[in-house]
Amino acid sequence: MPLKSDLAVTASKLDPSLVTEQTKKFNSNLIALQKSGPKWYEVGAAKYRPMRWNGETPFPAPKVLDRGNNIPLPSRDSGREIPCRVFTPETGRGRGVFYHIHGGGWVLQSEAFQDPMLAHYADSTGLTVVSVGYRLAPEDPYPGGNEDCFDVGQWLVDNAEKEYGGALQYVSGDSAGAHLSVCTAFELLQTRPKFAFSGLVLNFGCYDLAGMLPAAHLFDLGLILDKDIMDHYLDAYLPGKSEKEKRDPKISPFFADLSKLKLPAALFTCGTLDPLLDDSIMFCTRWAMAGGEGVLKLYPGAPHGFNFFPLEGTEQTQIVLDDIATFVKEHSP
Secondary structure: OOOOOOOOHHHHHHHHHHHHHHHHHHHHHHHHOOOOOOHHEEEEEEEEHHHHHHOOOOOOOOOOOOOOOEEEEEEEOOEEEEEEEEEOOOOOOOEEEEEEEEOOOOOOEEEEEEHHHHHHHHHOOEHHHHHHOOOOOOOOOOHHHHHHHHHHHHHHHHHHHHHHHEEEEEEEEEOOOHHHHHHHHHHHHOOOOOOOOOOOEEOOOOOOOOOOOOHHHOOOOOOOOOOOHHHHHHHHHHOOOOOOHOOOOOOOOOOHHHHHOOOOOOOEEEEEEEEOOHHHHHOOOOHHOOOOOOEEEEEEEEOOOOOHHHOOHHHHHHHHHHHHHHHHHHOOH
């Protein structure tokens, strides 16, 4: 009988033969589309953001749904509020809160960029979704955006039951938003010791901001994200920080001592054609090593950001949305 490993990864999910023709075609179109317009740092973040919103970049303008509700929530800074966007389930009042933190490299996008996905989360989980519009770099580098995420998280811990009929249960984010979700979860676990999450939903996050893990260095497809783009994001978010400073667990949660935290269950999702693949695999492993429940789900051929692409792009989008709904239902009180 062969020696059995104490660490198991479903390596077959990484087999290129599992990538469907639909996903291959979708990825090829994305690569060609990206080449047809400027990168954000070539025109500057302040100019690129409205271009992206108006559909003036290679990617279409975001779809805005009328059912989304914009609200301001308080910040730690006197006279300043934090914009948020709220979706309630179509069935009516939610039974708790699903806190969402958007991606965009700490530089781009907002709480209003992913309405269809947020509406799906609300309807498929029965939870009220609150998405935070945190401050963006380079105008507001670290720790500005983090503090906004913390402030909204703390407000939800204190007020969700009164305002939304149920407690804060989940925090979820995509890419940079997954990174901020972990940072926010760790902050809340330390500042609100009586509070406990039902779970975290972490989609293709970046958790080592100091040197980045090997997959980020080796990825060369030009598919949505690559190391060049990530380097520019990090320069905007962490200007002047040394590699040692970037290893601070408040910046790179990969280096946190997880054994000292009461870790909630966490779902880590990532496509196999994502330069942040190692981040999800390795951080989920560390999560489990510290005694937390870490669930890793890999999606053959899916690119970075695939959970909020149109459903007709790659079949992996519907699969990951279904997996998220299943995880939430399995871990909800």
